[in-house]
Amino acid sequence: MLRSALLAAGRSPSVRRLVEANPLTKPVVRRFVPGTSPEDAVRATRELSGHGLFVTLDRLGEDTLDAGQATATVRDYRQVLGVLAEQGLAERAEVSVKLSAVGQFLPSDGEKIALDNARLICEAASAAGTTVTLDMEDHTTTDSTLGILRDLRVDFPWVGAVLQAYLRRTEQDCRDLATAGSRVRLCKGAYDEPESVAYQDKSEVDRSYVRCLKVLMQGEGYPMVASHDPRMVAIAGELAARNGRTNADFEYQMLYGIRPDEQRRIAAAGGRLRVYTAYGDEWYGYFMRRLAERPANVAFFLRSLATQ
Template identity: 40%
Template sequence: MNLDLWYRQAVLSVAGSPRVEALIKTRARSLVRRYVAGESLEEALQAAERLEVQGVHAILDLLGEMVHREEEARAFQRGILELVRAVAERPWPKYISLKLTQLGLDLSEALARELLRGILREAEPKGVFVRLDMEDSPRVEATLRLYKALREEGFSGVGLVLQSYLYRTEKDFWDLLPYRPNLRLVKGAYREPKEVAYGDKRLIDAEFLHLGKLALKEGLYVAFATHDPRLIAEVQRYTQAMGIPKERFEFQLLYGVRPEEQRRLAQEGYTVRAYVPYGTHWYPYLSRRIAERPENLFLVLRSLLGG
């Protein structure tokens, strides 16, 4: 098995243990604050203000996913609507992100569609862009269906995510092309079986660049979500060589990850956004960040040993 795949699957498997979750929640709070802006909306807005001063825009995300009861989904919708109203009052670019399982996708597509529709009805008139995060492979098809359905209802201020590690993604790209989607391109952070996803980092990176270049050639707006200096440099080289203006794409990075790179890219005139998560449901998000890089595991161990 590829070493990168083995590491990611091992970390996500261990992170699923209730004992490990309890340990991290009680002894690694300083690490949490490195990647999560806080538990309240006010803390997230303050983090966004600090980024704006540096020329980096915020993508605000109320953390939550895979709810098991309709009341939870409706509570998350209320929280996201509160976020929409707060962002709408700010002078900086208005941009939020959400997960459909947060809105009850696992309970019913109809429920998720209803709640998402309610969010878009409030967000679009206020100029708030809504990004639908892509979750693990069993939920991709439903996410694509809901995106297409809402676009066909006339909503335009909504974007989608494609993951380069899934075998199916290029086909999904061509299926989506008639909708002219605003795309965020990521490698993918979920634990996936070898039957559906590449395990070799070189192949995942190659697909990332292939899909990104394909989207640019087709005239789509592309958000390249990566921290990999090699991939960022290749996007810069390719767009310059092809004469693609900086207004046609952007770079997106995670809050707390390579902040100096975020500032550097912004100073060079690129649109840069930092994904700013907040809320009390941060553990699944943190688990995936730990699984992405071995260095993050060392930070966890240091936090645990240091209390």
Template identity: 50%
Template sequence: MLRQVLLAVSRSDRARRVVSTSPLTRDVVKRYVAGDVEGAVAELTDRRLLVTVDHLGEEVSDRAQAEGAVEDYLQIIGRLPAGADVSVKLTALGLRLSEQLALDNAASICEAATARGLTLTLDAEEHDTIAGLHSVHATLRKEHPDVGVVVQSYLRDSVERCIRLAELDDVRVRLCKGAYTAPGAHKSSGEIDRAYVRCLKALMAGNGYPMVATHDPRLIEIASALAVINGRDATGFEYQMLYGVRPAEQERLAEQGAQVRVYVPYGSDWYAYLMRRLAERPANLAFFARSLVSRG
């Protein structure tokens, strides 16, 4: 129920205005959304952490907005170090206007990223965009085989999708729990976690490159064990965590030799992102509440 409420709040213009104008909220946002994205990337890189950057924004209403999103990515790509990744939401590139438009725009970003030694990962969004997401991903892989895609374990077809993806050579798959709703989707945390583990088993045993996006200590331990069972060394998969969340754990894993990539969101359109992070794991409410109290 709390998850549903938080997701509803994420779509409320009134709630957006209230939350966005609170001085306390702005202080918290600074911890979890990079104000100076280049500075944040440099700091993380110095700590031997990998990065993926996400220019916040989605659901554009016209082609001009989609072109603006492409330009934003082209600009940041020119300032990122080799080995970095960019995370892109296809609705920001015009998916709801035209799948072909989103494909063309994503291809432009892919070409620029490849030229700079970067990769691109297509983010998963609302359930009604998933078919378009995987269609665009399949087409892009013909020219850009290293383009990644996200699978959300809360969706009923997540395990079957991971099994199919795992058959592809070198496919990059980011596995997360998911922060949206869908008819018939898993609702309890136990169901979502069990699906996550089944997805992990398929990906770790497959031909691709798993990207384990979680802060859950149990799932991190399971991923590590599955990597050993399937003969994957530290270069055969990576952990992914959010900017500002469990930074000590990020460094601990990196110090142990694991590849850890930090998801760095930036930009002014942060409200929906923050609310979805709370909905993804409502226990994060206490985490963010402590941030409001400590403000440091």
């Protein structure tokens, strides 16, 4: 219930105004979002790569209905990719893109605009020598996002996708995408989805995650294991070994600010660990999803407000 309430609040403009207006919120948000500018993103990348970690940068700004904002997001991604290349960080960092941030929801021609915009980001990533992964949003966008992925992969075969284990369809999507050259980031899923399309029970989601991991690890693509769950991390390691994969043949991924000690432990043990690092002014929806994932995060938020 708390999860649904927080996710609903994450979509409410009035709650958003309240949370954003509170000057005490920002220091708490910094735990999950290292800053607002491209410079902040590059600084965080340098720090994380200093610890042997890889990075994927997400420029916040989902659900835009403003073509100008979508264009600004594209410009920002291209700028950041240029700086990563200039500073020798492109081997360590790629970018993650939400198609709704680059126009997917625009009322006329949204999908085409999102495809064209994503293509511009892919061109910049290609020039920088790195990759792009398309984030996955709520289930109403899954077909559109996978369609755009297919189009982009014609010219940029390294474009990756996110699949969400809570969706009933995902095991089949994993089979479809477990092919040579394909990069799939498997997560549990962060949105409030109806029973008709998504498993509701945590244990069912976990079982689906393991089934999907098996398909990806047995397949020919590059699995990206996006979870903070110690059980999923352990099972992924076992499945990789069982399928003859070395540390270079798959990677673990976690969010910025979540289990940082575990992130470094995996890297120190020789694993590839990529930190999903979101930056920008539009942190509200992202932040609320982080609170919804874990009651302890809500307690941390409230405690921080009380002690400031």
